[in-house]
Amino acid sequence: MKKVAVIGFGFMGMTHTLNILKNPDLQLVAIVDKNPELIEKNLFNPGGNFSTGEIDPEILKNISRYSDFDECLRQEEIDAVHICVHTELHYEMAKKALLNDKHVFLEKPFTLDIKEAEELIELAKMKSRILMIAHVVRFMPPYQKLKKWIDTKEFGELKFLSMSRISGVPGWGEWKEQQSKGTSGGALFDLIIHDIDFVNYVLGVPSEIKSSYLPGLLSKNDYVSAMWSYSGSNVHVKIEGGNTFHSTFPFQAGYMVQFENASVLYTTLNGNEIRIGDDTSISEIPAGDAGEGYYNEISYFAQCILTNTQPAECLPESSLESIKLCYNHL
Numbered sequence: 001m002k003k004v005a006v007i008g009f010g011f012m013g014m015t016h017t018l019n020i021l022k023n024p025d026l027q028l029v030a031i032v033d034k035n036p037e038l039i040e041k042n043l044f045n046p047g048g049n050f051s052t053g054e055i056d057p058e059i060l061k062n063i064s065r066y067s068d069f070d071e072c073l074r075q076e077e078i079d080a081v082h083i084c085v086h087t088e089l090h091y092e093m094a095k096k097a098l099l100n101d102k103h104v105f106l107e108k109p110f111t112l113d114i115k116e117a118e119e120l121i122e123l124a125k126m127k128s129r130i131l132m133i134a135h136v137v138r139f140m141p142p143y144q145k146l147k148k149w150i151d152t153k154e155f156g157e158l159k160f161l162s163m164s165r166i167s168g169v170p171g172w173g174e175w176k177e178q179q180s181k182g183t184s185g186g187a188l189f190d191l192i193i194h195d196i197d198f199v200n201y202v203l204g205v206p207s208e209i210k211s212s213y214l215p216g217l218l219s220k221n222d223y224v225s226a227m228w229s230y231s232g233s234n235v236h237v238k239i240e241g242g243n244t245f246h247s248t249f250p251f252q253a254g255y256m257v258q259f260e261n262a263s264v265l266y267t268t269l270n271g272n273e274i275r276i277g278d279d280t281s282i283s284e285i286p287a288g289d290a291g292e293g294y295y296n297e298i299s300y301f302a303q304c305i306l307t308n309t310q311p312a313e314c315l316p317e318s319s320l321e322s323i324k325l326c327y328n329h330l
């Protein structure tokens with residue numbers, strides 16, 4: 001078993017905690033939050049734009065709590081940290097963890113500064129630690145199915161892929177402060193990056209991106225509509241997303257795909273099924289639970305640190321490429 005700590009106990013910190021507690025290879029030994037007295041209160045008001053399950057408050061009573069990451073590093077013998085603070089602290093926290101010889105599972109986006117991300121990749125190599133960025137969509141069953149169909153050509157060649165992710169402006173946790181500070185990178189780097197990263201993972205870096213964007217409360221790029229194309233291929237990809245809607249607007253994400261022999265539709269608004277049709281008939285197959293992606297990515301990270309194996313399904317170099325691709329939309 002590997003001993004881990006969660007840094008930042010907001011929406012994502014709670015999601016990681018819940019899934020670490022379910023994992024037989026990981027032992028949660030500490031939670032760090034600058035407001036540890038709010039941990040119980042946060043449990044009953046987790047925020048977020050979807051629910052990933054509830055944590056039993058009794059279980060948390062046996063977990064050490066710290067308001068300061070340095071103090072946690074001094075007191076606890078931990079193998080790895082799950083860094084779930086806001087993006088502006090990703091570099092500082094991840095660097096501290098690596099310098100203290102901890103493996104790092106870092107929430108997306110990696111960092112907004114390319115040089116900082118490159119430095120963290122080098123530091124992880126120097127320290128022989130695993131550094132993985134939590135690109136959860138790569139681990140979500142409905143998206144894993146899509147990758148498989150593209151890779152195996154089960155429905156023929158891919159012709160057109162449309163990815164979307166729409167949300168209200170985040171109104172929980174520290175997000176209200178982020179709105180005034182503008183340090184999240186806006187919906188492009190925070191929300192739409194999920195689809196940018198997934199398409200990069202499955203199809204690679206496009207040769208051309210045509211993009212339009214609109215401002216919102218977090219940045220000048222809180223709504224993005226983009227077309228990607230690949231030289232030497234007829235595949236076109238549309239990526240659309242944003243969080244310019246009011247906070248209570250229902251979260252929705254999904255994909256529409258035109259393969260040579262079938263068209264496929266998945267939307268979280270009807271998240272139990274994926275519809276697959278041709279010109280004569282349409283059928284439904286179970287989508288699998290997208291929320292399981294959080295358990296799957298943490299299990300994968302756990303296997304990587306147990307076996308000291310690089311996270312081939314989500315290398316930090318690939319996560320850095322996704323940051324660079326975000327910038328290419330501006």
Ligand SMILES: NC(=O)c1ccc[n+]([C@@H]2O[C@H](COP(=O)([O-])OP(=O)(O)OC[C@H]3O[C@@H](n4cnc5c(N)ncnc54)[C@H](O)[C@@H]3O)[C@@H](O)[C@H]2O)c1
Pocket residue numbers: 007008009010011012013032033034035047067068069084085086087089107108109134136172173174175190
């Ligand atoms: N993978 C996903 O689906 C997903 C979803 C939402 C957010 N995120 C990412 O997760 C990160 C956090 O977002 P969130 O929605 O959980 O935010 P949040 O505001 O709900 O939580 C942030 C937490 O960090 C704590 N914190 C702040 N400074 C700290 C410090 N110096 N030391 C310790 N704790 C500190 C805060 O008290 C708060 O509890 C962001 O980078 C965001 O992009 C990922």
